[in-house]
Amino acid sequence: MRMHWDDLPPATRHAVVAHTGPLYATNSSDKGLNSELAAILDTRAGAVFVKGLRRDHPRVWTQEREAAINPYVLPLAPRLLWTVKDDDWHLLGFEQLVGRPADYSLHSNDLPLVAEAIIKIACIRAPADVELKQIAERLADYVDHPDDAALLQGDTVLHTDWTPDNVLIVDNVARVVDWAWPTRGAAWIDAAYWVIWLVSAGHPPADAELWAAKNPAWSTAPPRALDVFATAQQRLWAGIAADAPDVAWKRQLADAAQQWLDYRRA
Structure with a gap:
């Protein structure tokens, strides 16, 4: 409450x-x-x-x-x-930041600003003196094999929650708020989280991946790792939507995760 x-x-x-x-x-x-x-x-x-x-x-x-x-x-x-x-x-x-939530829609002028923020975060090495879970631990229930989870591991700080409300446009810069779930993992993973939000906002999965690829770390992700991550997200969001069938945005995210997984399988 x-x-x-x-x-x-x-x-x-x-x-x-x-x-x-x-x-x-x-x-x-x-x-x-x-x-x-x-x-x-x-x-x-x-x-x-x-x-x-x-x-x-x-x-x-x-x-x-x-x-x-x-x-x-x-x-x-x-x-x-x-x-x-x-x-x-x-x-x-x-x-207190005075700004507005980022607009993820097609042709939004905010998209390059968000991409730049993701690039900057992907350059932040996880500090040794802060206890952070590995992304593989957080997604362990949604992958089939430990070897698959290992594909997601890394030493980069991840935000992991790219809802537009967490990305405020302040003086033409994307600022990222609500760091309650910082995580350690591969440097391409925040960009992969963003893909699902972009698809939910109306981007075809192929175009969403092009935006994710603005992050240079995206090119370091093996295709198998992207498939594992997309599968885990589809399973995660399907469960979230099933637990709250009356919450429209959760159903939209589950549908977006399914679209991305279908695209990767194709």
Whole structure:
């Protein structure tokens, strides 16, 4: 259930104000759907985006992971300004980006900007001091053989969630938000994740792959590895859509994943 600023315990709010100074206004945000709290705080130093989970939430570890990876994915990601962690809540305060979600539709002027962001991320080596799952671990339930999963392994930082809401166009630059699931894997994989979102937005799979190929790392992916990844995504999204048959965007992503897999099989 989405919480609001005033729902936080007084002690937690006071701990935030110790970082921000007086608050002039607070507004709940419709972004950060995986967070129990998402709000924009109007402070003396400017707007701050705060997101958080209660300490007993099963995914509270994603807060720790997002904080740990932040220094390595700047300036693409918004800068983490502070962390509040008390007995009840774990909150992260970020610089508030003023932008709009990327447009993935055919002929959109945003597509080269998103491609450039993916290229930059593909150049970030996974830091040794941040615990990151291998993409092969995350997709293990959707591949047939361990040797197949090994084709996805690598030492690059991956974002893995290329919903347009996570890519904000700010001053004609694509900035990437919501790093709750950073992962370690092959440098071509974020581009492959993007393929499914492009197909969902109306791109034929062949054209979507051409956009993915803007990332130089795409050429390092063996065809078998792309087939394994496409199969895993089809199985993943089919399961997600089956669990939520009334959610249109999940059905659209499942259909896009199927289209891409059919294309690769052909």
